[in-house]
Amino acid sequence: MNKYELMVLFGPDEAKEAKITKIKKIVEDTGGKVEDVSDWGVKDLSYPIKKFSKAYYLLFDCQIPSKGVLDVSKAVRISEDIIRYIIVRKEPKIVKESLSTVIVTEDEKIEKVTVKKQEEKSKKEAKKINKVKKTKKEGK
Numbered sequence: 317m318n319k320y321e322l323m324v325l326f327g328p329d330e331a332k333e334a335k336i337t338k339i340k341k342i343v344e345d346t347g348g349k350v351e352d353v354s355d356w357g358v359k360d361l362s363y364p365i366k367k368f369s370k371a372y373y374l375l376f377d378c379q380i381p382s383k384g385v386l387d388v389s390k391a392v393r394i395s396e397d398i399i400r401y402i403i404v405r406k407e408p409k410i411v412k413e414s415l416s417t418v419i420v421t422e423d424e425k426i427e428k429v430t431v432k433k434q435e436e437k438s439k440k441e442a443k444k445i446n447k448v449k450k451t452k453k454e455g456k
Contacts, residue, residue, distance in 0.1 A: 317348065317379040319406040324392065325371040325399045328358045332372060335397070339376060342391045346384030352377040365399050377406075 322343070326335055332355070340350045356373035365371070380388060385403060392401045 317381050320378045320380050320385065321404045321406060322376040322378055322388070322392075322401065323404075324374045324376070324401045325365075326374075326397050327368055327399065328370045328372050330372065330397055332374070335372075336374065338395075339374070339392070342388055343376070343378050343380060343384075345391075346380060346387045348378050348380035348384055348388070350376050350378050368399060371399050 322339070324335070324339060336353055340353075343350050354375040354377075356375060358370050358372050361369055361371055389401075389403055392398055
């Protein structure tokens with residue numbers, strides 16, 4: 317199963333708990349599971365959508381089988397009370413090191429910075445600065 321984010325917008329006056337359970341049921345019916353629900357609250361829209369100037373935002377972190385994404389999309393699309401939705405696959409972050417590539421998941425964070433890379437960057441920047449200074453001196 318792959319990890320996805322599902323953002324759902326619906327009218328500001330509608331019951332959010334009923335919507336949360338409805339979306340969870342849709343995801344679970346396709347064989348997936350909802351890991352987390354972020355309630356973003358009511359926000360202004362950039363332009364009116366279906367005669368609404370404000371919408372209630374909910375963000376679902378889900379695990380859905382790849383075949384089930386289309387089913388979730390179809391079920392959410394035909395729901396009349398949902399204004400807009402988007403499903404995005406969460407890719408693992410890839411960090412390149414000098415000779416190897418490290419794949420970092422969303423839960424992990426890399427805090428180490430190699431000293432060699434920092435030294436190389438500072439040497440390159442110093443060379444560029446010296447070049448600019450030399451060209452300015454020669455030009456005068």
